[in-house]
Amino acid sequence: MFNPRSNKNITNFVNLLRIVTNNPFSNNPSLFFAVRFISKSPSDRSVSFTISYLKNKLGFSPESAVKLSKYVNFKSPQNPDSVLNIFEQHGFSKTQIRQIIKTRPNLLCSDVQKTILPKIHFFQSKGVRDPEISKLFFYNPWLFCRSMKKQKSEQPAMESKVDVFKKWGLSEEDIWEAFRKYPGVLEASKEKIAATMDFLVNEMGFQPLTIVFQENIFARSLEKRIVPRGLFARDLLKGLIKDLSFLTLFVTPEKVFIQRFVKQYKDKAPELLKLYQERLESTVRGNYKIKSR
Numbered sequence: 001m002f003n004p005r006s007n008k009n010i011t012n013f014v015n016l017l018r019i020v021t022n023n024p025f026s027n028n029p030s031l032f033f034a035v036r037f038i039s040k041s042p043s044d045r046s047v048s049f050t051i052s053y054l055k056n057k058l059g060f061s062p063e064s065a066v067k068l069s070k071y072v073n074f075k076s077p078q079n080p081d082s083v084l085n086i087f088e089q090h091g092f093s094k095t096q097i098r099q100i101i102k103t104r105p106n107l108l109c110s111d112v113q114k115t116i117l118p119k120i121h122f123f124q125s126k127g128v129r130d131p132e133i134s135k136l137f138f139y140n141p142w143l144f145c146r147s148m149k150k151q152k153s154e155q156p157a158m159e160s161k162v163d164v165f166k167k168w169g170l171s172e173e174d175i176w177e178a179f180r181k182y183p184g185v186l187e188a189s190k191e192k193i194a195a196t197m198d199f200l201v202n203e204m205g206f207q208p209l210t211i212v213f214q215e216n217i218f219a220r221s222l223e224k225r226i227v228p229r230g231l232f233a234r235d236l237l238k239g240l241i242k243d244l245s246f247l248t249l250f251v252t253p254e255k256v257f258i259q260r261f262v263k264q265y266k267d268k269a270p271e272l273l274k275l276y277q278e279r280l281e282s283t284v285r286g287n288y289k290i291k292s293r
Contacts, residue, residue, distance in 0.1 A: 072105040080108040091130040096138040168208040188218035228280040
């Protein structure tokens with residue numbers, strides 16, 4: 001009778017296992033039982049499979065795959081494969097897919113029919129083509145996690161924002177074209193849109209069509225970014241600089257902006273830094289009244 005507590009029987013069993021598996025254990029017979037008892041649990045095997053999938057199927061580094069496996073876990077390739085197939089069918093590149101999964105790894109476990117396809121179909125119904133859809137979700141992967149019920153309930157609010165843009169002479173086609181490229185155009189409140197348009201058109205002289213096609217302009221703070229820089233640039237244009245591009249003026253990081261447009265001209269106009277600080281403080285305190293239509 002085989003006695004599992006007998007060292008002789010254990011040694012014989014391990015020797016037999018060496019022959020059968022051609023994968024010799026240590027001469028220490030207790031190692032077999034150590035290996036047996038620390039073998040992977042079902043959850044460990046699931047994590048291991050997830051890491052392997054992320055590396056081999058999506059090209060993540062081992063470090064990134066391990067990190068992402070903390071947020072997503074699956075036991076078979078069936079669901080993640082269906083997710084990737086949908087992306088590929090709608091023109092998403094491998095780079096775009098990898099970035100989306102890096103940001104929202106739980107999408108690999110999502111229900112394609114309930115989570116992903118409805119979002120794609122929604123934007124297709126708005127005239128967004130596949131190449132633009134892939135770009136839209138590449139830059140805004142959070143859209144996949146948005147409730148369609150909420151999306152539909154927000155439709156009237158979105159249409160009211162479109163009406164604000166129309167007051168500035170923009171056509172609905174112009175607005176939706178801007179939205180397809182930069183969804184953030186319609187993320188701001190209609191009050192923020194109105195105030196931003198009023199300042200940039202009436203105070204700065206920009207064309208409405210130029211404004212609406214500027215990425216993330218409506219996400220910028222009026223009080224801390226747009227108004228102080230705009231007023232400062234208007235003064236700066238008087239003799240020092242002939243022209244400033246829209247992107248350079250409002251998108252440039254603060255430190256770079258001060259270095260490029262304030263300190264660079266300190267010899268010709270040493271009061272520039274003080275002027276900029278005054279403009280910034282004035283708008284933050286509310287001394288400059290931002291209008292809205």
